[in-house]
Structure formats: structure tokens, C-alpha cells
Amino acid sequence: MKSLAELQAIRDKMKNSINVRDDGEDKIRVVVGMATCGIAAGARPVLASFSEEVAKRGLGNVSVAQTGCIGICQYEPVVEVFTPDGKKTTYVKMTAEKAVRVVNDHLVNGNPVTEFTIGSVAK
């Protein structure tokens, strides 16, 4: 190790790893429904897409987790986004591609993607 820059490079590389292990209160939580209904409807690629996108952008304030069935199986894959201000946004019929947009618009820029939410889809 000949310079501080080398040390910093390793630290940057490890950032995502550390982020997974931080369950702080001020984080945005993305929860993917992963019960049988969710998995059958294709929740796994959605989850993978969220994890990958969050890691790629190095979003330290986002944690991606999974949950069981929330009871609206016809709308699976369902993804809920909890922001630190206590708000919940429910996205339904998600795909890997839609996930990328949610990360960009909602998680990074703070604008929920209304057209994917249960309110618009259920109409």
C-alpha cells in the first residue's frame, strides 16, 4: 500500500457490502413480495434488478429486502417502497425493466412512478 488513494479504492469497492449490513432508521426500504404467488409471477428478476441497480449507483441509503404475500396476488410481483418520512408506495405488476425506472425516478430523484402504482393499475 503506497498511497491513501489505494486504500480509498478498496473502501469504495466494499461500500455496497457494508450498506447491506446497515439497518439504520433513515433508509429507504424497498420490499419485494416473494411468496409463492410473487415468485411465480416473476418477483425474482425484479428483486435482482433492484439489488443490481442500487449497487450500481452506490445508493447507500437504500436497502432491498423481501417479504411474504401481502394478499393481492393478482397484482404480483408487488414491490413496496418505504421512505424515512413514513410514506409507503405500492408498485404492482413489476418487471425488471420497471424496477430500473423506479430506482431512477423514485429512489434517486424522489418522484414516485405513479403509472406503476396500485392506484393507477387497478383502475
Added chain:
Amino acid sequence: MVRSHVLVCGGTGCTSSGSHQIIAALEQEIKKNGLEQEVKVIRTGCFGLCALGPIMVIYPEGSFYSMVKPEDIPEIVSEHLLKGRIVKRLLYSETVQEDRVKSLNETQFYKKQERVALANCGVIDPENIEEYIGYNGYSALGKVLTEMKPSEVIDVITESGLRGRGGGGFPTGRKWAFAAANDADQKYVCCNADEGDPGAFMDRSILEGDPHVVIEAMTIAGYAIGASQGYVYIRAEYPIAVSRLQIAIDQAREYGLLGKDIFGSGFDFDLEIRLGAGAFVCGEETALMTSIEGHRGEPRPRPPFPAVKGLFGKPTILNNVETWANIPQIILKGADWFKSMGTEKSKGTKVFALGGKINNTGLVEVPMGTTLREIVEEIGGGIPGGKKFKAAQTGGPSGGCIPESLADTPIDYDNLLAIGSMMGSGGLIVMDEDTCMVDIAKFFLEFTVDESCGKCTPCRVGTKRMYEMLSKICKGNASLEDIDKLEDLCYEIKAGSLCALGQSAPNPVLSTLKYFRDEYIAHVVEKRCPAGVCKDLLTFEILPDKCKGCTLCARNCPTGAISGTAKQPHIIDKTKCIKCGACMEKCHFHAIVKK
């Protein structure tokens, strides 16, 4: 992409309760479910709650599973990791509430803790240097080597008020300053990892959970005092700690964090491990250095102090593992941050190993000044079986007993000395009403007699005589005069011994004499052991009005000392009774008492 981390405790406690089998089962199940790319299993150091091991924490949820068995693994993998449903029945019971799962930091055990020395224990993979670096590791070393002068490093440590965590409590900065002031062609930095107190395991846990912190801190000290070589003296009975430290040293060398020209600063430093063979006296600094030199581990008189003439006759500093574990954070966060914790004369935090009659056996780190009662009753979860808290022993065989009446004393170096105990390395053994204080004193003396190196007479012969007197008291053969003689001998040994082992050996006796003299007197005068421990003073009796004559006791007595006819009260023949207590355990009617 990894989205979930499963942390499994790989400390000695959880390893002995089978955490390696858990890890093997986890890896197998994860593979079976095709989750290898998504879930990472990490073997960490100690979480502290050893009583509930094996421990497993799953992130990002932060679910704390306790007492996990290999047969639980398929359920955890398929429910939690695959479907995202937390397996509530395996969660640490205190975290489960009706409406939500409490986070770990809200539980009684962790709420009052402040983790500085243990910051990375149970958080990182100790065998992966990049994880340590990810958690800010080696940035204190980077800062020191690129921005600070050696004298500035010493100033920060002095200013922080850090005192030696090994027992004596000598100011660390002053120790470094002495060694820095002595000119020599070669100086040494040593780490004392010869943790020998019965019941203490904080140094082991730090080395197992965060070995790089010790390497980083010792390198910083090397720069501060002008040393290029360090030694870690660690007991061979700590195989996991030894192997993780060796892995860490090898990785640090590979990454150029040990060796030549670290961070391009021109500063060289390297480390080697020396194994101790299990002698308690080698935890004493001069004996430790004598042992590193390859001689028999015996202490030598001071002065000259190690800072002047230490290892191989060169200026040397020796600090304990826990002391080292504080250094990098003091450098990064500053002396003021460290000073903000603790009491006036004892800054920072202290790790205690909780053991004995306590519910949450394990490792806790609290700010100095926390009271014994908070540690025992709140963090430690109190005494099992609803028994009464009687006393606690701090500092192992060198410390003293603190009675329940003084449990509200804020714990720091000076308060403990004032009440006749000492900080020691931080072993904290809790005793309840069933503990005989004379017996406890005898237990510690037996340990010191065994471990006395034999070099000086007061310790070699004196502790042996003390042990004999205590045995006499426990057998009921002593007179009141013997108690006075015992007390006198204590002061002689304290004054006359060469090293801390002998000087502190009488502490368990002196403190129990001070706070529990009535128990000594009961043994001598009434020939009675109030706690019902000393066998020679016990008699077992059957209460005729409670005995139903069920014959259960007679059938269980190994020496045939109980006789009687069915449905009639039985009696114990005291000449045959060996006081094993088997009858008392078996009796359904509480008809047998010991006096």
C-alpha cells in the same frame, strides 16, 4: 448481486456450540435453493450474547436469530432468504413484539452498551482485510503516516486520557512518551494477549473478531515511538484467535500495510506472533518479555521499566489487546470524542466478560462509570432462578469481591481500587446467595498457588500458607486467631512480592474479609457454612413432619446412609453420609434440609 448477508458468529463460544455446522448447513441449503449469487454467508467474531449462541444475524432486515440448530437451517433459508418471511420462533425472544420486531439496539442487553473496542466484532469477516478496510480500517494508520508527526500521535493519545485496559490502568500516552524519549538503535512494540484471568475473554474475542485493529494500532505505536518491530504474545490455548491473527498479519503484509515503506512514508514495521504456554505469570509485563526472549517466564524487578530497558534490553512498550483496539478510533475521531465518554479519571469504555450466576453470560462494553447494578441486573438480565445477587468479583484472582451493598458504585479504575477490588482485565464473575465467600476466596487462592512462578518467597510460600489457612477454615478446624493471622499474612505478601501476581493475590481474601467477615466467623465459631457450600460443615437431615416415607431418598443414596420403613419418616446415618446431596435433589416433599 448480493442482496442479503448472513452473519454467523465464529467466536470461540459459538464455535463450541456448533456454529461451524450451521455455516456448512447454510452453504449447502443456499446452494440447493440457487441463492449463491444473492446471499453471502460471513463468519464474524463475537456478538457478545454468548449465552444464546450459536448466533446468526440476517441483513438487510437485521433479524437476530439465537440458539440456532443445524436442523433449523432449511427453514431459515426457504422461509427467510427465499420468501422473505422472518422465522419468528427462532428470533431472540426479546426482539419479538406483538406488532413488530424490535431492533437489536433496543434490547436490554445492547441498549446501554457503547461499542468502541468491540465495534467490528460481530460485524465484519475477520479473515478478510477488505472488510476491515471497508469499515474505515487502516485509515487511522494512513492519517498518522501522511499527516502527523510521531509526537503529535503521542499527544493525541495522552490527551484522550486512555489508560491501560490490562489491569493496572497506567496512562497509555505517558507510556508511549517515555519509550519515545529514549534513544536506541532498536525499539519494540508488544501486545499482551496472554489473557489468563479465569472468566475473562475480551482479548480473545477482539483478536477473533477484529484482528486487524490490533495490527493497525501497533503499527501506529511503532511510528510514534520509533520502533520497527512488534510482537504479539498470545496464549496457545486460543487457537482460533492465533490463526485469525496470523491470517490478518499475512494479509496486511500482502497489502503492504506491514513491511517496508508503508503508505510511501518511508516507515517500516513488521509483526510476529509469539505463543505463550499458559503460564498466568506471563501476563505480567516483565515475565512476558522474558518469555518472548526465549527464557523461562519469570518477572524481574522494576526499575528499569520496559520503556527504558525492555525486550532484548531495548526500549519497549507493551499494551493489552483491548487498549490497542481503542487506538485507531481515537486517532480518527479525536481525543475529545474519547474524553466525552467515561468518568473524570477513567475515559472511554470498558469491556467486561460476564460470567457466573447470571442470565446473559457474554461480552459487554459499557462507558466507564456504569454501575455494577446496571451491568448485572439490566444488561446481564439478573440472576437465574430468582436468586439474590450477593457479590461480584472483578479482576479475577487479582481483584476483589464487591458486595451487593456497593453495587451502585460507578465502575472506574479509582473507584474499584477504593473499594478493595481492581479493574483487572475485565472478568466479572457474579455470585448469588448460594455462593460461600470463603470458598470463593479459596478457589482464587488455589489458582494463584498453582500459577505462582516460584521466583520470590512471599508469593511462592505465602500463597500456599494462605491456601492452607483457608482450607482449615472451610473444614471448621480454624480459630479466630487464624483469621487475624491470615489477614496479617495478606499484607506481608502484598508488600513483599516481586510482581503484580503476588502483590494482588491476597485481594480476594482481603475483600471478602472486609465485606463478609461474618461468614468467616460463622465457619470458625459456629462451624457452619451460611451458604451451604463447605461440605465438611454441612449436615443433611430429614424433617420427620414432612417426610412421607416414600423411600425415594433411601433408594438414591449411594452409600446406603438412609434407613426407615415405607410410609414412616426416614433418618440419615451421619457417619455414612458423604454429603453428596442426591437425596435432597430427589425428594419431592422438601423434607430434606442441609444445615
